[in-house]
Amino acid sequence: MNAINNNPITDIRHKFHEIQVSPEWCFKNVRSTEQWTHGYHRYPAKFLPNLVKKLIENYTVEDDLVADLFAGCGTTLVEAKVHGRKSFGVDINPVAILITNAKTSPIKPEVLYAKYSQLLSILSENIECKITDHKLHEKLDYWYFPEDKLKIANLYYIILKEPDESIKNFFLVALSNILKNCSKWLQSSTKPQIDQNKTPADPIKAFKSQVNQMIKRNNQFFDHLTYNGFINVPSEIKLEDARKTSLNANSVSAIITSPPYVTSYEYADIHQLTAYWYEYINDLYGFRKGFIGTFYSLNQELNTHSFTGQEVVNNLIEKDKRTAKEVANYFNNMYDVGKEMYRILKPEGHVCVVIGNTTLMNVKIKSSEVFAEILQLQGFKIVDIIKRSIPNKLIPTIRDNITGRFSNYDNKNSKLVYPEEYILIAKK
Numbered sequence: 001m002n003a004i005n006n007n008p009i010t011d012i013r014h015k016f017h018e019i020q021v022s023p024e025w026c027f028k029n030v031r032s033t034e035q036w037t038h039g040y041h042r043y044p045a046k047f048l049p050n051l052v053k054k055l056i057e058n059y060t061v062e063d064d065l066v067a068d069l070f071a072g073c074g075t076t077l078v079e080a081k082v083h084g085r086k087s088f089g090v091d092i093n094p095v096a097i098l099i100t101n102a103k104t105s106p107i108k109p110e111v112l113y114a115k116y117s118q119l120l121s122i123l124s125e126n127i128e129c130k131i132t133d134h135k136l137h138e139k140l141d142y143w144y145f146p147e148d149k150l151k152i153a154n155l156y157y158i159i160l161k162e163p164d165e166s167i168k169n170f171f172l173v174a175l176s177n178i179l180k181n182c183s184k185w186l187q188s189s190t191k192p193q194i195d196q197n198k199t200p201a202d203p204i205k206a207f208k209s210q211v212n213q214m215i216k217r218n219n220q221f222f223d224h225l226t227y228n229g230f231i232n233v234p235s236e237i238k239l240e241d242a243r244k245t246s247l248n249a250n251s252v253s254a255i256i257t258s259p260p261y262v263t264s265y266e267y268a269d270i271h272q273l274t275a276y277w278y279e280y281i282n283d284l285y286g287f288r289k290g291f292i293g294t295f296y297s298l299n300q301e302l303n304t305h306s307f308t309g310q311e312v313v314n315n316l317i318e319k320d321k322r323t324a325k326e327v328a329n330y331f332n333n334m335y336d337v338g339k340e341m342y343r344i345l346k347p348e349g350h351v352c353v354v355i356g357n358t359t360l361m362n363v364k365i366k367s368s369e370v371f372a373e374i375l376q377l378q379g380f381k382i383v384d385i386i387k388r389s390i391p392n393k394l395i396p397t398i399r400d401n402i403t404g405r406f407s408n409y410d411n412k413n414s415k416l417v418y419p420e421e422y423i424l425i426a427k428k
């Protein structure tokens, strides 16, 4: 195997075949994944909070700085705060930033109640408002019936007037999470697809029900943090690229993260409703840029740094060159992420990467083995590899055999995905 920077790297490929599932990392009996603010907003492939909790407890101590370079909806940051650890997250998706900001900003319950009653009274006076002063993106006409669009716009502009950032984010997240239910988007699908038979939920009723659930979660989070003296533990989330963050070198005690799957979820497509409503984007093309793991990178490179990665790419070239290039690009992006991880981590610090393998065009995409090699190539020492099974409810187990995207049973190309993943633990 290759070695750069004169770092000898150990061939650990056999370990992936030998290791058994560790039951203590499967959390089979966990009843709720919605504790604290975790349940604010749906997010594809989000972490199981108990998994992050166990990693935080095993690899960090109070006051440590924990980072997540693919923060998503902020599970690592929320758990860090619950455990009195400082945290820093980055994500390329502005919707992830909004959600994580709200989830890590507990609000005094009495303030939240007061703001909510204020919002409801403005809403009751304003319900017939016409959107004449604002220009909404024309794409929204495709997804919404006119009366629902009007109600959502009304809510949106009332929320925007809120001067307090935390309160505003709280209500924007509530609204964001009902946008799909209130649209014509096929409810069970992560693909943008109209359901001709759908009766969308009423935006006002859905919003109220969403806010009521979130208020309970905020209060529970607020009380826990106050009781433990963690309310002011800093937590920061930034819209940045995992390959080049603003974190200082040698500044982070531990990294707990889970990278995007290769060509499985198109986060830009999935979050387009929020992105159009909240004016984060003009078009999907621009929004997709920067995401790792997308099928739209149009990369031309077929060489990768890792030995296993190159094997995978070579197998794919025989099936489909475009897919081979996308996968090579994914591995090369991950190589750059590995480099950034090494830069920001303190010596002796741990990186914990939760990662699963997939199959594309009948070729096994051994992302976990490739990432283990990448970490070693950067100079990390792999100290543990844990295998866990994933409860089916947390991740779709059906994939389109051609595109590799998560799919449903009625797709004729569908294939069962083995619901297992690995936790790579490496030390600097």
Ligand SMILES: C[S@@+](CC[C@H](N)C(=O)[O-])C[C@H]1O[C@@H](n2cnc3c(N)ncnc32)[C@H](O)[C@@H]1O
Pocket: 043, 044, 045, 046, 047, 048, 069, 070, 071, 072, 073, 074, 075, 076, 090, 091, 092, 093, 096, 240, 241, 242, 243, 257, 258, 259, 260, 261, 267, 290, 291, 292, 293
């Ligand atoms: C598997 S999800 C992480 C979910 C997260 N663990 C959670 O609990 O919500 C992967 C994330 O990587 C983000 N991502 C993709 N490309 C990125 C990049 N270049 N830099 C930073 N984040 C990126 C996606 O937006 C997505 O939120």
